[in-house]
Amino acid sequence: MDAGAAVEDAARQRWPQAYAGVELHVEANVLAVHRIPSGRALDQAIRGLVPATNVLLVDAVHSERQLTSWQSEVFHDRAYWHSQGIDINGTSTDMGSCVVVAVDSPDRHRAVITAFYPHMPLRIEYGGEAVPLTTAR
Numbered sequence: 036m037d038a039g040a041a042v043e044d045a046a047r048q049r050w051p052q053a054y055a056g057v058e059l060h061v062e063a064n065v066l067a068v069h070r071i072p073s074g075r076a077l078d079q080a081i082r083g084l085v086p087a088t089n090v091l092l093v094d095a096v097h098s099e100r101q102l103t104s105w106q107s108e109v110f111h112d113r114a115y116w117h118s119q120g121i122d123i124n125g126t127s128t129d130m131g132s133c134v135v136v137a138v139d140s141p142d143r144h145r146a147v148i149t150a151f152y153p154h155m156p157l158r159i160e161y162g163g164e165a166v167p168l169t170t171a172r
Contacts, residue, residue: 038066038085045084046070047099053077055095055102055131069095069131095131097156102128105155109136121148124162137162 039057046054046068055069066088068081082090106126113123121144125137133156138144145159 038088042066042068042081042084042090046081049080050077051100052098055093055097055099058130060091063089065089065091067091067093069093071095071098071131093131097131097133099128099130102131102134105134105152108155109134109152109157116148119147122164124164129158132156133158135160139163 039059043057046057050070050073053071053073055071057069058067059065060067066085068090070077070081070092072094078092081092106128109123110126116123121138123136123138125135127135127137129135135158136148137160138148139161141159141161148159149157
């Protein structure tokens with residue numbers, strides 16, 4: 036198991052309220068661990084999971100668990116948005132910070148979508164409808 040997977044697995048189980056994600060900075064040979072700052076004990080425990088790895092601790096505002104819950108809420112509201120003339124073409128999260136909602140006209144739809152979800156941080160951006168690839172035979 037690589038360092039990123041080790042941290043990810045342990046953090047999701049042991050610190051779901053603080054863990055926000057991991058990313059590998061290959062050129063710098065650093066494992067960036069996003070977490071809501073919760074004190075030295077958490078930071079030491081994270082570093083202790085992978086003592087031979089250069090770990091960069093990155094402050095997050097929201098946990099992965101919270102962002103995933105909010106993302107699911109938006110995703111499950113797609114039929115409602117479609118009935119309002121807005122197609123949600125995709126949802127994702129920006130590690131530790133917000134839910135990303137992809138629509139065809141972000142400038143036109145941003146205000147109404149963000150007003151509907153005042154309890155969550157959102158970034159509304161352009162994202163076209165997914166079109167499946169087909170193979171020619």
